[in-house]
Amino acid sequence: MYKLIKRLFDILFALAxxxxxxPFFIPLAIMLLLTGxxxxxxxxxxxxxxxxxxxxxxxxxxxxxxxxxxxxxxTVKNDWRLTPMGKYLRGSKVNEIPQLINILTGxxxxxxxxxxxxxxxxxxxxxxxxxxxxxxxxxxGIASIVFRDEENLHNNHAIDPHEYDKLxxxxxxxxxxxxxxxxxxxxxxxxxxxxxxxxxxSPKTKLPFKIFRDLPxxxxxxx
Numbered sequence: 001m002y003k004l005i006k007r008l009f010d011i012l013f014a015l016a017x018x019x020x021x022x023p024f025f026i027p028l029a030i031m032l033l034l035t036g037x038x039x040x041x042x043x044x045x046x047x048x049x050x051x052x053x054x055x056x057x058x059x060x061x062x063x064x065x066x067x068x069x070x071x072x073x074x075t076v077k078n079d080w081r082l083t084p085m086g087k088y089l090r091g092s093k094v095n096e097i098p099q100l101i102n103i104l105t106g107x108x109x110x111x112x113x114x115x116x117x118x119x120x121x122x123x124x125x126x127x128x129x130x131x132x133x134x135x136x137x138x139x140x141g142i143a144s145i146v147f148r149d150e151e152n153l154h155n156n157h158a159i160d161p162h163e164y165d166k167l168x169x170x171x172x173x174x175x176x177x178x179x180x181x182x183x184x185x186x187x188x189x190x191x192x193x194x195x196x197x198x199x200x201x202s203p204k205t206k207l208p209f210k211i212f213r214d215l216p217x218x219x220x221x222x223x
Contacts, residue, residue, distance in 0.1 A: 002186070010103050014100040014101075018100050035083055039060045041059070042060040043055050043056065043058075044056055047118060047121045049135070049137065056115055057098035058099065061087075061090050061095045062075070062079070076161060077151040092200070109138050110140065111140060111141055112137050113137055113141050124171075128177075140196040142176045142215070145199045147169065148199040168219065
């Protein structure tokens with residue numbers, strides 16, 4: 001019953017979101033065409049449900065060659081690969097809105113683990129990879145809100161971003177997503193949606209740990 005109602009909610013959420021955003025699409029598309037490399041859409045392979053790949057939809061925020069430039073799949077604060085509009089779209093998460101298409105087609109859901117690039121998915125241990133996407137990837141999720149300020153974490157350490165990600169961030173993200181799969185319910189999903197709004201407005205808020213008191217403890221090196 002939970003999965004059926006969750007799917008119905010996904011469809012209603014995606015349709016409502018599309019209608020609300022539609023009036024802003026044309027001016028935003030024009031601005032993207034007039035800046036950066038003049039492309040509107042960003043499509044890329046991501047790991048999805050049952051570890052199968054799919055094409056994600058986003059608004060373009062970075063140079064087309066960005067996966068092979070600089071820090072690759074990791075975006076750091078004030079990343080030079082961002083287009084003039086990119087940092088504003090990413091900061092407000094507006095660049096994620098086209099994923100409503102992925103939700104409508106059933107490739108994604110509103111709440112679930114974020115769909116990762118293969119290079120980042122491979123930073124998890126095999127036992128984590130085996131269960132990470134036992135539910136559909138989401139527009140938002142518990143790891144997304146806990147790591148809302150992830151770009152600053154990379155800027156505050158001299159270690160290579162990918163090495164830091166593999167050693168510290170990925171193991172904790174794995175624990176968070178396993179926690180979600182052990183606790184998924186309508187209550188958990190609704191609170192994660194609420195917390196997503198909260199962390200966009202206040203990135204340093206501790207609300208996730210106050211509302212979900214049984215979350216895995218945040219390691220010292222990530223505080």
